[in-house]
Amino acid sequence: MDSHHMLQEIREQPQALGRILADTRPRIRAMVRAAWNTYHPSMFFLTGCGSSYYAAMIPAHYYTYSLGLNALALPSSEFVWYAPAPDGSSPILVSLSRSGRTSESVEAIRKARRVGMPSIAVTSDPASTMSEECDYSLDTGVTSEESVIMTKTFTGGALSVTLLGIEFSKAQGTNPIPQRFEDELGNLPEDMHRVVSAVDEQAKARAEAAKAKRFIYLGSGGNYASCLEGALKLRETSYAASECYHTMEFRHGPFAELEKGIQVISVAPKGKHAREQLALLKEIAATGANVLPISNEPTVTETFEDSIIMPESIGNELAPILYMAPLQLFAYYYAVKNGRNPDEPRNLTKFVTTEINSQT
Numbered sequence: 001m002d003s004h005h006m007l008q009e010i011r012e013q014p015q016a017l018g019r020i021l022a023d024t025r026p027r028i029r030a031m032v033r034a035a036w037n038t039y040h041p042s043m044f045f046l047t048g049c050g051s052s053y054y055a056a057m058i059p060a061h062y063y064t065y066s067l068g069l070n071a072l073a074l075p076s077s078e079f080v081w082y083a084p085a086p087d088g089s090s091p092i093l094v095s096l097s098r099s100g101r102t103s104e105s106v107e108a109i110r111k112a113r114r115v116g117m118p119s120i121a122v123t124s125d126p127a128s129t130m131s132e133e134c135d136y137s138l139d140t141g142v143t144s145e146e147s148v149i150m151t152k153t154f155t156g157g158a159l160s161v162t163l164l165g166i167e168f169s170k171a172q173g174t175n176p177i178p179q180r181f182e183d184e185l186g187n188l189p190e191d192m193h194r195v196v197s198a199v200d201e202q203a204k205a206r207a208e209a210a211k212a213k214r215f216i217y218l219g220s221g222g223n224y225a226s227c228l229e230g231a232l233k234l235r236e237t238s239y240a241a242s243e244c245y246h247t248m249e250f251r252h253g254p255f256a257e258l259e260k261g262i263q264v265i266s267v268a269p270k271g272k273h274a275r276e277q278l279a280l281l282k283e284i285a286a287t288g289a290n291v292l293p294i295s296n297e298p299t300v301t302e303t304f305e306d307s308i309i310m311p312e313s314i315g316n317e318l319a320p321i322l323y324m325a326p327l328q329l330f331a332y333y334y335a336v337k338n339g340r341n342p343d344e345p346r347n348l349t350k351f352v353t354t355e356i357n358s359q360t
């Protein structure tokens with residue numbers, strides 16, 4: 001059935017990412033110029049709740065390992081409860097939220113203000129509470145989904161916060177932006193289009209064939225955040241049991257869980273760690289668990305018949321954004337196969353309002 005909003009919104013991601021690069025990026029440049037001239041931030045707290053927290057983890061990886069910025073991703077509630085007052089390190093809060101109304105993320109903005117820390121709210125609603133109460137409001141330009149489930153605002157939020165980091169890194173001037181980053185950004189909308197076209201039918205076939213009731217997701221680097229979100233998508237839409245681990249952490253305990261009937265979904269892009277990932281997947285398969293790699297590494301996809309094969313030419317820097325498409329599609333088709341309505345999961349609303357106390 002192709003009538004659910006979730007499926008349409010997954011397929012809209014190439015256009016949404018293209019709009020951010022064309023229309024939102026100039027606004028990001030102007031905002032960062034102003035924030036840099038006023039605050040010279042040198043420490044970035046990246047927060048959000050649920051999917052928005054996982055989306056913030058992707059740029060946190062880039063900030064730390066590619067952009068020369070000092071960054072920490074954490075749930076908004078953890079920032080509210082534990083974040084220290086600035087100690088001379090010039091921190092700034094970047095809080096990501098589709099709605100701009102989630103209690104913990106609103107409270108994070110308020111806590112930042114109380115401790116004298118500037119804040120940037122990155123939302124899909126410039127009239128939201130967070131947008132009004134922060135120091136700098138960034139409307140990503142990606143409108144909120146009709147579905148309760150976040151898809152295009154997830155990849156759009158991750159990209160927007162990444163672009164913020166690129167501009168801060170340029171302003172800081174100590175770390176040249178890797179050329180491959182700019183090259184991949186230029187290709188991102190087209191690459192996302194190619195990915196969605198390439199994997200839609202494959203994800204459907206794999207989801208419809210999946211017999212497991214329990215799923216384990218494995219990813220590393222920024223792909224760990226994508227796998228956390230992939231596992232959450234499955235839980236939200238199908239109520240299936242799903243877990244997520246850093247790829248190489250899996251041998252350190254969770255391996256004991258493996259048996260026939262468990263489905264392991266591994267994001268395993270080609271690159272310098274392909275051999276180690278393949279070795280792990282073979283060990284997992286030997287236990288009788290079912291292995292479903294999502295990969296553009298031929299040695300992996302040729303080993304496992306049940307792979308989702310990604311286009312070979314996509315680069316690795318933006319893989320955490322591009323690999324979201326097969327993860328989202330797998331969750332979508334699995335939910336539909338199991339008779340769920342992925343647009344309206346039970347017990348869920350688009351955002352949460354709750355009491356949270358930041359007084360220390």
Ligand code: AGP
Pocket residue numbers: 049050051052053096097098099100101102105148149150236348349350351352
């Ligand atoms: C929608 O159900 C999301 N999966 C959920 O985790 C959401 O991201 C979270 O509740 C925060 O919402 P926000 O992005 O509007 O702040």
